[in-house]
Amino acid sequence: MDNTFSVYKIDDRSLIAFIKREIHNLALQLGFKAHRAAETDIIIAELTSNLIKYADGGDLLYRAHHNGSCNVIEIYCLDKGTGIDNVAKIMKDGYSTSSTLGQGIGAIKRLSNDFQIYSMRGWGTVQYIKICDKADVTVPNSTTGLDIAGVSVNYPGERLCGDGYHIKYSRKGFQIFLGDGLGHGAKAHEAVEQAVKAFKQCAETDPEAVLRHVHEHVKKSRGLVATIAIVDYEAETWNICGIGNINTRIYNGLDSKTYTPYNGIIGHNIPRTINSTIVPYQKHQVIIMHSDGLRTRWNLNELTSIIKHSPGIIASALYKDNVRGTDDATILVGKII
Template sequence: MDNTFSVYKIDDRSLIAFIKREIHNLALQLGFSPHRAAETDIIVAELTSNLIKYASGGELLYRAHFNDDHNEIEIYCLDKGQGIENTAKIMNDGYSTSNTLGQGLGAIKRLSNDFQIYSIKGWGTVQYIKICDKSDFLIPLPTNELNFSALSVNYPGEKVCGDGYYVKQTKRGFQIFVGDGLGHGVHAQEAVQQAIKVFKQSGDSDPCAILRDIHDQVKKTRGLVGTIASVDYKSEHWSLCGIGNINTRIHNGLENKTYTPYNGIIGHNIPRTLNNTLVPYQKHQIIVMHSDGLGTRWNLNDLTSIIKQNPSVIAATLYKDNVRGTDDATVLVGKII
């Protein structure tokens, strides 16, 4: 299983049975018991039927993960409906209203291992659901200072994604890479996956040096754009360097700044001189990195209380409002805790 989400636009009730069956079979492949797969069916049925009844449609995104201690299915449910005025109230099993998405959300929360919801009246709703093979499995807390989530989807009609990302821990902190292979499809995927391989193996702490190394080792591919953000706990700073149009912003409360990458294509032509941008590293910062599959005219401050949400909800919110639908799309959100 790769890191990309499958996407379905839910605008017709006839799709519900197909999607339920597809996710049910996926659950069984992951080792879910028949009972746990049936509980997954209930979650999917509630999400999709609510989209049709109360939001006039929306999108369902899902992916599977094989992990060492558990297997899981992640689901995003996104809509641009009327929104929910009081999300706490509608968490009670059996609560519903005649004209807002709310029916069954209590059941979804009870049957899932993790459930997050964000809604604004007149804007719509984002729901994030994680279903593990064991219903009593407790989602572990982050083991370091970075709590992150990423959402990647293929170019419509493609079976593979030309975007990619990777986060790794280092002796001095952590490093984030987000890349976008030129175009889309298999050749774009080959370029970005080769870049990720080099990034994983690199022991360098300097983003510029790592990008130069990637450049040298992906010359036989189509090429890509990419950005690396590296944190050093001791010096308490970010080092940022990017080549091509990966959008990178760091938020400090209500303030945020976008960091401009260099022009060029990794694997083809990059500037002779590369310098890292140094940024103070502080608790409670939020870093957002995304490919050009998302538009750039967004501001987290326009969304009520969004910075209080989990990275998964922030990523899905940015995707919902800004995905272009004309390319692969990836958005990674990290919160410093």
């Protein structure tokens, strides 16, 4: 599955019809019935027109995939507008800050299989929308102990992303891989694809051994940087190790710690000795990993109560504030439940 999102900057009303038509055609290609595709049109029209009317523009991120039970279009709508004081109030039909009927946000929520929103006065708003080909599909709760979401976008103008991630689950725990191929474009994409394939096939349970396994299998590629985070349910530990500039933090409530990777390039030169960091694994922790397509000087505690929200909302909020726009960018957020 391609994890990357396509991105549109919405700064002019003339773009709305074009974007609505593109996502409508995508829905039909996925097998959406005409009625469901028309409902998707309503969602896109409301999101994009609201960006123009209330926020002087913003970003619309979308991707399509099959999740095992249905075909899905996922959307993030991000803006740096004035924000919303009372999110619960604007969700009700009939409420409007303008002279319209005030049915926009309520319609988006009704027509979506999943709708989430976070807003803060003076900061802006992020919205997450999941549209399945069947309107009555419910979003299942995680059964793995890990609720995780990622936002990954290409370097502007590139068709392929040089970042990649994958999560493996077992009865003993789970393993998270996040990698960034050197540079961007097709060669970086090839490097990270080879690394993900090696990670999937690796039977090792120590992150150092996993990194060395990946290193041996990507030597003919451009190379990459990557971090592995492994949870052992029985030992109740995180085991974290990385090579190159992947930023990794774990939050325990308001407190957080950043884990420093080793210098090197996987596939070319890695340290002879690498050791992982062992951290207690606890409920309600939040792990945040991202490539250098995002700035590192961010503080989750500046976003009021956002840690209570879903991983996707947290990821998109950090993306909104910190994306550089000069490289591929990926942010992965997991919550222990």
